[in-house]
Amino acid sequence: MTTHYLVLSALLFAIGGVGVLVRRNAIVVFMCVELMLNACNLAFVTFARQNGNLDGQLIAFFVMIVAAAEVVIGLAIIVTIFRTRRSASVDDASLLKY
């Protein structure tokens, strides 16, 4: 059964990664990053049960905290960029490139 959970987690992680690469809307890209974090958490919880050790759940808990902080800051940045450029597309925020 553990293998199933791990494969599911890998699938979700890969789907999230494809989303990050394919989508242009910054908010949707962000949601895909959240999906990848969630997939990691699933793997952590699964390994915790596999190894009979609570540390995996603890790490998943910390990942959730960090993800919440990251969402707050990231969305604030997206709103700020939207205010100056009137666009939430990741293609438009390219000034640092040059």
Add this chain to the structure above:
Amino acid sequence: MGESITFWVLAVVSVIAALGLVFSRRAVYSALMLGVVMLSLAVLYAVQDAPFLAAVQIIVYTGAVMMLFLFVLMLVGVDSSDSLVETIKGQRFWAVVGGLGFAALLALGIGNAVAGSPKGLAAATEGGGNVSSLAQLIFTRHVFAFEVTSALLITAALGAMVLAHRERAEAKPTQRDLSRQRFAAFGRTGKNPAPLPGPGTYARHNAIDMPALLPDGTIAPLSVNRYIARYEESKGILPPEVAEVLEQEEAARRAAQANGHGGEHGTPTVADEARDAGPDTEPMPEDGTGQDTVVAGRVVRPRGESAATEEDGK
């Protein structure tokens, strides 16, 4: 047995929802799909002896994070759709190929790394269940990391406030400033400084399409709603007295135009009013839009054209 049924149902649901998250056109649908994935993962946590994490997942992710996402979506604009332009050639195709390869690699690698049945958490949670055991770990061995996360959360809250705060470039106009502006406009163009009269509210009608009446019983031209009048005109249900008022006004406007200057000297008409419309007058796309508008039973041509014909007349 129960666990595998739960797993298969939720695995299918969550993978389909994740695909929907990536491929749905609208950002709100993506957000809802993400909510579905998070809820099913919460159930999977609960199945795998992690009730505390399941609760935290629902409270923090589906409660707080999803709300934040939806809020920002509404702020930024729900209809902000994706651009379909590929900035890197073939990026979509290679992203999908890379994703498939990555999934296969991960699934084969990590999926085969585990042998044997899970040990289970019974031994680890001996001292009083999942929550107390986790609390013991958090507040003893990992207490420093826990304290650091509190600093992180405070920093995040402060950072969000700083980033989302907007300084005003100029002072907010006060009532006094706005009043001065209105009277300056009155001195310049004769624009009525008072608010527009409201619609008529009389014994039989209480609606925006009823014009207000002046003391002598005639219709106050300023109170006629142009959009509704135009609509009624097109339907042929414009009341004749309103049509008459509009016609008179149109005639006055033409006369003023023929004199050379608009409402500079004479009494300002509604058209003038609309031209230098302040914030409290609704804009009227009557002039200069290039399309013929129907006012009071006849087609009013755009201004340039009518001026040209009048030039010919002279």
